Amino acid sequence: MTDRLSVIFAALADPTRRAILARLAEGEATVTELAEPFDISLPAISRHLKVLENAGLISRSRSAQWRSSRLEAEPLREATAWMERYRRFWDANFARLDAHLKRLQEEKP
């Protein structure tokens, strides 16, 4: 499970971590601020943040004794890019476009 995409998807596979990302979409936040909505311990949150950081989904800065996290969505772009390869399997419009292109190709070989 050493490849980048696996690390990203694994990071997203936890609801607490996704909630943290959602919170960070509204702006930077410190560890205690991020922990507040959940009733799990601070060390647990700290570890979730480390997982997100390893996946590149957040970056962190320190000022005084506070360490604030910042959303970095680039990995989401990568993950989305991977999924896009399957878009034709779910998107009706894409399927039509697909069929259209196939038809064009068959018209002049």
Added chain:
Amino acid sequence: MTDRLSVIFAALADPTRRAILARLAEGEATVTELAEPFDISLPAISRHLKVLENAGLISRSRSAQWRSSRLEAEPLREATAWMERYRRFWDANFARLDAHLKRLQEEKP
């Protein structure tokens, strides 16, 4: 980890499973066919398929002693939809659109 999205992301967090999905994008395949490129045991593949099935990423049909798998990309649509909420954090075009809309909004309050 009982929610749907978590199950989907967890299923995608394994490179073998993503490779299986890639293979299935080319068409249905039996378990042994799917196992062929990997040097892991058949039971291991069988379990990967169960994980993918639980995530709704594949469906399976049986004819005679063969059980063939079929790609079902709908969960990928869901996962993509979730990620889309963060698009403005990575997509420059989206960021511009975002800023543009914000400007419009400010023009007539």
Added chain:
DNA sequence: CCGTTAATTAACGGGAGGGTTAAATGACCG
């Protein structure tokens, strides 16, 4: 029937993941 082929289930082991509490670190502040 019996043997073969396809796939799953069972039983086990190692390691990672997510949680806990207690202790350690680091930086402010009186």
Added chain:
DNA sequence: CGGTCATTTAACCCTCCCGTTAATTAACGG
């Protein structure tokens, strides 16, 4: 300095995940 606040690290559980091999189920074909 000493205390306190924010955060991380350490040590420990327990469960789940991924792999294994051996045994089981299921269906075909002579």
